[in-house]
Amino acid sequence: MNPPRLQTLALRKEYPGTVALDDVSVSWAGGQVHxxxxxNGAGKSTLVKIFAGSVQPTSGQLLVDGREVRLRSxxxxxxxxIATVYQELSLIPSLTVAENILLGRLPQARRLGLRRIDWPAAIxxxxxxxxxxxxxxxxxxxxxxxxxxxxxxxxxxxxxxxRPSVLMLDEPTSALSKHETxxxxxxxxxxxxxxxxxxYITHRLQELADIADTVTVLRDGKRVGSLPMREADAPTIVQMMFGHVTPRHRPPDLVPGPExxxxxxxxxxxGKFQDVSFTVRRGEILGIAGMLGSGRTELLRAIFGAEPPDSGEVVVEGRSIRPHDPPSMRALGLALTPENRKEEGLVLSLGTRPNLFLASLDRMARWGVSSNARERHRAQELxxxxxxxxxxxxxxxxxxSGGNQQKVVIGKWLNTEPRVVLFDEPTRGVDLVAKQQIFEVMWDLTRRGLGCVFVSSELEELVEVCHRILxxxxxxxxxxxxxxxxxxxDLAVRCMTA
Ligand SMILES: Nc1ncnc2c1ncn2[C@@H]1O[C@H](COP(=O)(O)OP(=O)(O)OP(=O)(O)O)[C@@H](O)[C@H]1O
Ligand SMILES: [Mg+2]
Incomplete structure (x- = not known):
């Protein structure tokens, strides 16, 4: 066995109201993928942030190659x-790819006696x-x-x-295709x-066998245990993560109506999509499957009016508005939970409560001025x-935590009292049990006569949840x-070859 490269001793991290890490002692050997x-909320990202120097532990020790270190930045x-790939992307959008990759150490050249960035070399x-x-x-x-x-x-x-000696990846594949993964x-x-x-942090338990040598499970900030991958079958891991889980299936009574x-x-x-026509009926969940780049996100955004289509029409309960934009589509009863929660979903500096009401301020206002108590009550319901x-x-x-932010995005759109909800990758970064809660929410919506469009890269989910899949x-x-x-x-094969 290789000596530990990385070790924690009685590591603890407290936040107001939360103990994110509680007496965590683990060691990780070099030459392996752990x-x-x-x-969601178990403390994984907190641990990564401590190793990345962006969060300071409350107490406990970190050792790199057997030596105690303090990582203050x-x-x-x-x-x-130690190099880190965060769960939330941290690139600078206005810079080029080369600048982002080499930020802080762009190659320089001397020209006319001056030091300048050597752009051809950087690229x-x-x-x-x-x-x-x-x-x-x-x-x-x-x-x-x-x-x-x-x-x-x-x-x-x-x-x-x-060229790091420790690499931390926090859910790196959640937005990647099979090929890229x-x-x-x-x-x-x-x-x-x-x-x-x-x-390596992931919520895709199916990938573990392909990538991991060992598995460590955290629960409520505590280390539950570590074991070699060959002893870690799916039921064992799920048991360690959650305790007992009852799998839920689409209830048989959910039958779409004709309207x-x-x-x-x-x-x-x-350049994005052509001549797309389909209907979602009352009480129906329509899935959309497709490879990365097949145009799923662009299609949902166009239906919602976030990107105007060149031609075509969107009709909600017999009514259409042209040209359509997000406010008018929202007024017709459409909601879109977007794929990229950081850019389009949430205001991170605001609380959960105001975020839940971001898309429904007009409706909340109708309830009367500054109905603080009611707002708080509704927030707690969601x-x-x-x-x-x-x-x-x-x-x-x-x-x-990442998965809980994703749920706030969904809650925000549910609160607009929509007739049809377009879900773009709603389960990204969300754990097994939380996924089932989101499915329950969808089933519940259809039971109340709403319609759903569900885009997911996880084809198992589409097969599990939908009435029909395009x-x-x-x-x-x-x-x-x-x-x-x-x-x-078979659905994956159809997506590639259809
Ligand atoms: N800056 C902070 N202030 C207060 N609480 C925090 C902060 N950062 C994290 N927490 C809390 O610490 C706990 C652990 O969060 P963490 O992000 O480590 O979870 P996670 O295991 O990465 O979950 P996920 O799978 O959802 O990404 C959560 O209860 C979270 O709300
Ligand atoms: Mg996380």
Whole structure:
């Protein structure tokens, strides 16, 4: 067994109202990939932030290669050889990919006696790194023009570029396709073979067998246990993470009615999607499956009016507005829970309560002036319905764990009393039990006669939750399947070949 590269002794982190880490002692050997697991709010990101130097522990020790270290800043952590890829992307949108990757150490050249940044060399170096990662990203592009998945790849390239001895990845694959995930795994293993200790956080338990050598589980800030991957079968891990879990299935009584709620007619946007038509009926959950880049997010955004389509029409309960924009679609009863919660979903500096009301201020106002008590009551209802874990609904949303922030985004749109909800990757970064809570919310909506459109990269979820699934391929509807008649694997094949 390799000696531990990284170790914690009785590590503790307290926040107001929360003990995020409680007496955590673990050691991680070099040359291996260590999965760090736990439900939403278990303390995983807190541990990573402590190693990354961006959060200071309340007490306890950190050891790197057997020596105690104090990591007072991200720079000190980087100097100690620890590189981190955060759960929330941290790139600067207005800079190029090359600048982001090499930030703080752009290559310089002397010209006419002056030191300047050597741009051709910077671009060459960043591109070489991206090519080494087999990532189809142009180092000269601005980060703001990249998809979430491409940004994730850049973030990882940036961490790799410091050639660290410890690499921490907080849910790195949540926005990646199968192909990109496979590439990432290849690279991570290559790094581990060079002696790097990799700490790997994921909620996708299926990937563990492909990437992890050991598994450590946290629960409520405490270490539940660590074991080698070969002893960690799925039931054991789930038991360690949650205790007992009862799997839930789509209730058989949820049968869609005949009336159309949402009709999308011949919607097109150049270069994104063409001639898309479908209907969602009352009480129906319609799934949309497709590969990364097939146009799913763009389609939902266009239906909601966030990106205007070139042609086509969106009708909600027989009514349409043209040209349509998000406020008018919201007035018609449409809601969209977006894929990228940080940019489009939440104001991180505000509390959970104001965030829950961001999309429904007009409706809340109708209830009367400054109805503080009622607002608080409604917030608590939503927090309970979605099991949002927060010490206080007035603490900033930034203090919530990643999965709990995702639930606030969903709550915010549920509070607009929509007729149809478009869900774009609602379960990203959300643990197994919280996923089921979100499914319950969807089923509950349809039971009340609403309609849902559900986009997810997790095809198992679509098969589990939906009444009907459309396959989107290169921006066109390439087929429709009944979930009862298809397995997730066959659906994946259809998405690629349809
Ligand atoms: N800055 C902060 N202020 C107050 N509480 C915080 C802060 N950061 C984290 N917490 C709390 O600490 C606990 C652990 O959060 P952490 O982000 O480590 O969870 P996690 O395991 O990464 O969860 P997820 O899977 O949802 O990302 C949570 O209860 C969270 O609300
Ligand atoms: Mg987290």
């Amino acid at each position: 999965a760090l697991l736990g439900k 991200p720079l000190e952590a980087l100097r100690a050889g 060459r170096e960043a591109q070489r790194l991206l090519d080494e990662m087999d990532a189809a990203v142009d180092a000269r592009r601005q980060v703001r023009d990249l998809s979430v998945a491409q940004q994730q790849v850049v973030e990882i390239a940036k961490a790799f570029s410091s 496979a590439n990432l795994f290849r690279l991570v293993r290559q790094l581990a073979r060079q002696g790097v200790a990799v700490l 159309p709620l949402l009709e999308v007619r011949g919607l097109s946007r150049k 927090v309970a319905q979605l099991a949002i874990q927060t010490a206080d609904v007035d603490f900033p949303v930034a203090s919530l 396959i989107l391929k290169d921006g066109r509807i390439a087929g429709e399947v009944q979930p009862e008649a298809i397995t997730p694997n």
